[in-house]
Amino acid sequence: xxxxxxxxxxxxxxPFEAYAERWITERPALRPRTVELYRWLLRKHLAxxxxxxxxxxxxxxxxxxxxxxxxxxxxxxxxxxxxxxxLRAILNTVVQEDGILSRNPCRVRGADRENAAERSVLxxxxxxxxxxxxxxxxxxxxxxxxxxxxxxxxxxxxxxRCDVAPDGSWVRVSFAHTEVIGRGIVVGSPxxxxxxxxxxxxxxxxxxxxxxxxxxxxxxxxxxxxxGPKGGALRRAHFNNLTRWVETVKKRGAPGLHxxxxxxTGNLFAxxxxxxxxxxxxxxxxDDMRAALTYQRATSQLSALVxxxxxxxxxxxxxxxxxxxxxxxxx
Numbered sequence: 001x002x003x004x005x006x007x008x009x010x011x012x013x014x015p016f017e018a019y020a021e022r023w024i025t026e027r028p029a030l031r032p033r034t035v036e037l038y039r040w041l042l043r044k045h046l047a048x049x050x051x052x053x054x055x056x057x058x059x060x061x062x063x064x065x066x067x068x069x070x071x072x073x074x075x076x077x078x079x080x081x082x083x084x085x086x087l088r089a090i091l092n093t094v095v096q097e098d099g100i101l102s103r104n105p106c107r108v109r110g111a112d113r114e115n116a117a118e119r120s121v122l123x124x125x126x127x128x129x130x131x132x133x134x135x136x137x138x139x140x141x142x143x144x145x146x147x148x149x150x151x152x153x154x155x156x157x158x159x160x161r162c163d164v165a166p167d168g169s170w171v172r173v174s175f176a177h178t179e180v181i182g183r184g185i186v187v188g189s190p191x192x193x194x195x196x197x198x199x200x201x202x203x204x205x206x207x208x209x210x211x212x213x214x215x216x217x218x219x220x221x222x223x224x225x226x227x228g229p230k231g232g233a234l235r236r237a238h239f240n241n242l243t244r245w246v247e248t249v250k251k252r253g254a255p256g257l258h259x260x261x262x263x264x265t266g267n268l269f270a271x272x273x274x275x276x277x278x279x280x281x282x283x284x285x286x287d288d289m290r291a292a293l294t295y296q297r298a299t300s301q302l303s304a305l306v307x308x309x310x311x312x313x314x315x316x317x318x319x320x321x322x323x324x325x326x327x328x329x330x331x
Contacts, residue, residue: 012055015052015055016058017046017050020042020047023090023093024038031178032188033179036181041083045079045083046083046086055101058101059105060106063105067080081111088106091106120254120257120261121264122262124269127144127262130252130254131208133248133251135242135248136243138215141209141225144208145205145209146266148204148205150263150270151171151199151263152260154178156225157224158175159226161219162221164209164225166210166213168206170198170200171198172197173196173197173198174190176189179235185233212225228242229242
């Protein structure tokens with residue numbers, strides 16, 4: 001009888017990079033941007049150090065050394081954490097599904113933490129001021145919808161006339177746009193099953209939506225709500241150029257603001273109205289309650305500061321958007 005941590009030497013002799021490439025390819029449920037990010041992380045940060053190493057030779061000490069070398073070379077803590085989490089996910093499959101190793105060697109304490117900087121938050125007045133500052137006027141309503149409907153970039157850019165109530169009272173998220181290198185804009189499903197949703201719009205901006213529909217949107221049901229000058233789907237880079245985003249947000253007192261921070265702002269607005277955890281989850285398009293609880297906790301902390309009560313809560317966690325919602329890093 002064989003006991004202990006015996007592993008099949010033939011199967012464990014597969015190089016990590018070869019296994020990782022197959023691991024990414026064999027996950028058809030991954031969104032295109034996630035695949036793009038995973039391949040980039042593998043090529044840039046995993047393969048140069050661990051690519052030729054046999055699966056059976058991967059150890060905690062080797063992984064700790066790999067992570068230290070990334071940080072020493074100037075790779076950010078955030079990117080090192082993303083790379084580590086990808087490595088751990090791949091090796092979880094090695095252990096749990098394929099049974100090649102007896103345990104996952106990714107046991108480096110704290111290596112999966114990004115320690116991301118706190119996101120920017122706008123006031124209601126700042127959201128309207130930013131919308132009014134849009135040089136390309138047909139993007140004014142886009143700022144308002146992204147913030148007050150708490151939509152992701154891919155969701156708001158995929159909205160069609162048929163996804164918006166004629167009186168501006170609701171928007172429906174049915175699809176999402178994803179930019180993929182070599183393929184352009186890909187139309188797909190929202191980030192999760194909960195991402196397909198209908199969101200009530202505050203009364204204060206319904207008139208703006210109706211005006212936008214009448215002025216800028218073609219009458220066809222599938223006409224895009226927000227487009228570039230030639231009527232095509234918006235790309236991030238094109239949007240940034242049209243709006244002079246970096247310069248514009250700086251002038252409005254929000255230097256470093258990202259488009260996604262509009263969603264973050266809207267989530268806080270919704271939490272401050274007293275929405276339940278279930279309501280917040282539905283509005284945000286999450287099937288995990290952690291993100292909703294984060295915004296409810298942040299609202300409670302704000303109230304505590306106003307009331308002068310002592311705060312004992314931990315720092316908020318990430319909102320759960322994950323890597324698929326991020327642009328591929330440039331470093």
